[in-house]
Amino acid sequence: MRITPDRVIPALQWGRQYDRGKLVSDLLAAVIATVMLIPQSLAYAMLAGLPPQVGLYASILPPVGYALFGSSRVLAVGPVAVVSLLTFASLEGFAPPGSPEFIAAAIVLAALSGLILTAVGLFRLGFLANLLSHPVISGFITASAVLIAVSQLKHIAGVEAQGDSLLQMLRSLTAHLRAINPPTVIIGLVAIAFLLWARTSLQPLLARAGLSNRLSEMLSRASVMISVIVSTTVVSALGLRQLGVNVVGEVPRGLPPLALPTLDPNLWLALMPAAGLVSIVGFVESVSVARTLAARRRQRIGEDQELIGLGVANLAAAVGGGYPVSGSFSRSAINLDAGAVTPMAGVFTGAGILATTLFFTPLFYNLPQAVLAATVIVAVLSLVDIKELKRTFVYSKSDFAAAAMTIVVVLGIGVEPGIVAGVLLSIVLFVWRTSRPHMAIVGEVPGTEHFRNILRHKVITSETVLSVRVDESLYFVNARYLEDRIQALVAERPALRHLVLMCSAINFIDASGLETLKTIAGRLDAGGIEFHLSEVKGPVMDKLERSDFFEHLTGEVFLSQHAAIEKLDPAATRLKFQAC
């Protein structure tokens, strides 16, 4: 594959064909996305333990960075819930949330995460993200959503509370329950109720009122902005701030200076593991969104290109005074629905946020924190996927175990240990599963040349030839198991003259597996039984030929199990020819 500028910078591809029609579509989508993004960016910054303006900063440059290098046409990059939670969890040990040191550390985290993602993309190591299995991701997202929702309850209650685990949070909440602020609670609950209602009922209502389906859907998505405007108005009109309702307060107008992040090597080193985790989670979330949306439009996503795009977006976040960003599912979906056709929509959204930051921040002064918390709670609750967990439980107990482990550790200890525990358990369970492979004695399905398990199918077998299929690659973890099983099978069959190991499911044989095969051949030979192989795959055969295996093999290697039986026990195949 030749490396052309077009490959490295996808923006050169779509940029050349950019025209007025696309501009209009992108602009329209950007307006809707901006309206949705403003409250979200404030709320997620709060979730990450950062001042609200940092959420705005993280929404300006990152979409531009992604637009240049990312491969998805509609992915909306900026602050997202899970990565915000991870940022908070990673940094709270380094500095008090909200302090200048905390902000500086968040910028370093974004820079590190950007460097990691870009490097991984450039070295084409994107497959590493595959270590996060489907159940671990869904368990992680579900548990994070619960944790996020609970972490926001303090804003709804109008109290101080903190904690890493669910238990700590709940305990801290209960301890502060006396200090609860009634007006705040009312505002928060009304906002939650309105947002939940809007999600299910506003769109049909507007549609019934005569609006087009698409327009009514757009407007229903603006419900967050509606609640922001209404609540801000109510708070300032009634002077609720005097009654103890926490508001966003003074958000500095204008931009932070473009700057390099703090260059303290100790801090960078200490944040490295956290940055790795933020990178992998952000990437997995982002790429899942990008894939899902690309499938709807039959576009393709380049995994390594996505890494670079997201990496540059995070570097841009760091330079622009923001914090780690990722692809947002809800905003990308809106982008798609609103008709965005190129990442220019993201650039326009960034411009919208820029304008907001420069001119409109005083408008948020009286915005109650409880409404932002309500926004977060309603957004993350849609991420809790109990059905998926149930399906996983029915399908595979070990997958469910990995998901459950992730959930339990995330809720019980924290997000970082949770994801690590999930990944480790997945790998341990995989190795465990391959350690005792399924083995089947096979016979020929009458009228075919096909061999199947004698326990599941009516098949023709032979007295003198035992056909055994082992359903796993032979490697160190299961090598001895095979040895013992074959020994046991042979011990039960005194009339045996040949043993044929059907290798159709053996995808590789490592050095330990090779030793086992030699041992088996030697033992069978001692008992007067010839050892044969059949259906050995090309790559496996290539390696066997490089070893001294064939000095030990007492029998032959057959192209197919059928060919083996035909030669070793023609009587067993006669039945078939009669049928023919």
Place this chain on the structure above:
Amino acid sequence: MRITPDRVIPALQWGRQYDRGKLVSDLLAAVIATVMLIPQSLAYAMLAGLPPQVGLYASILPPVGYALFGSSRVLAVGPVAVVSLLTFASLEGFAPPGSPEFIAAAIVLAALSGLILTAVGLFRLGFLANLLSHPVISGFITASAVLIAVSQLKHIAGVEAQGDSLLQMLRSLTAHLRAINPPTVIIGLVAIAFLLWARTSLQPLLARAGLSNRLSEMLSRASVMISVIVSTTVVSALGLRQLGVNVVGEVPRGLPPLALPTLDPNLWLALMPAAGLVSIVGFVESVSVARTLAARRRQRIGEDQELIGLGVANLAAAVGGGYPVSGSFSRSAINLDAGAVTPMAGVFTGAGILATTLFFTPLFYNLPQAVLAATVIVAVLSLVDIKELKRTFVYSKSDFAAAAMTIVVVLGIGVEPGIVAGVLLSIVLFVWRTSRPHMAIVGEVPGTEHFRNILRHKVITSETVLSVRVDESLYFVNARYLEDRIQALVAERPALRHLVLMCSAINFIDASGLETLKTIAGRLDAGGIEFHLSEVKGPVMDKLERSDFFEHLTGEVFLSQHAAIEKLDPAATRLKFQAC
């Protein structure tokens, strides 16, 4: 399987049939084994940083414990080189070698290791030892042997030296080179030369002198004892101790009181990881020896029973004031050659060492340490297996990488990190290997119903049906890879109507793999291509049936790839019928 006393205590089986003939055979073997064991036990105790008598103590009760519970008839249990090295490496951080605290910690290590082995055996978790792959074991043994040999050079040179890694040891040796003691060096080198010569040339010489093959072999094995007797005589006759030749010195006569090990919970907890490692290495070494020897006599080894036997032997070592023990390859081989028929031979050997400890320890006063070091060096050099490494390199680069990693870390850092690094790398490489599975487009071998890779075989293919075989189970690590590969294959073939995934090598499908299959089915459907499976194994099919997969599958599941083609593109199979 019913649990009978015979099963739990193998000694009850062979004990009932014990007779005079067996007694004589076992006694004779025990005499020879004792003669070999005395110098080895002193030398290995020295290697472990323990006073020589601890080696003797570790040789008395453990064979009795193993005799009761072990399943091998000829395994000689006692001090061995690699476990002694591990003991030293585990304990040097806790107390100065040779100090009473060091001895107490060694006893605790034996007790812990005994408990771990017994527990693992009782819970039938013996398969855990399979995590040590063949290349990691052989790399570990080779590197340990080098480390042991180098660690003994200080005794040959008659200087003080120490270090965990090869480099540290060599540096320390060079630093002390001026203090070298010439008489010690002469004794050491002569002993090494004699032992090396005896190993290859003494037996043929004796045979030529008219002795029977067996007798001459026995006598040549006594070469260690000969060098001990000769060197001790020379040292005491010439008064070489005054010239600075280090000797074994006063070995206390009699036994330590039978006692429970120190019950300091902090010490036990701190030694836990080391005990785990000692257990797994000791077990793997021991069980390999037992298997190899059992194969020669067509006996079987019970893996879990071996664990219990070795566990009880280590508990016995702790109670008797010894240190961790394992099965010795050299002494077990001698046992076998000398005609031992039951583990009673081990009990008699224990009795022989007991007698030695009670009455003969003063005889070792003038035994030069250099001769013991020579014994160790010659014994471990036979463990260095360069040929095996070469074979591994030719056969599999990733197996070689695991072996090389183990060797480099053992030599460069130490034995414990070495084995951990080897095991981790093996697992990482295994996961990596399964992350990009081999895939083949297959066609029918003419004249058969067998399907093979179109790149390796002359086969019949179809224009409208693509048959793809994926050579790996579908699980989270490789799920996305499959998605991308199938997409690419389909993109190249506009005429395609059906895609059949031949599942003969898919041994399981986890939840992530299932998601992938659904996604592939959906995408192919969007392109007007039906998605079919063939040769799905029973256990895989059972799980698919528990999921909602068949709501997504647009095609069928065929018994065999042949059946799929016969139905989906009869024209492609016509050629075959013409040939018939």
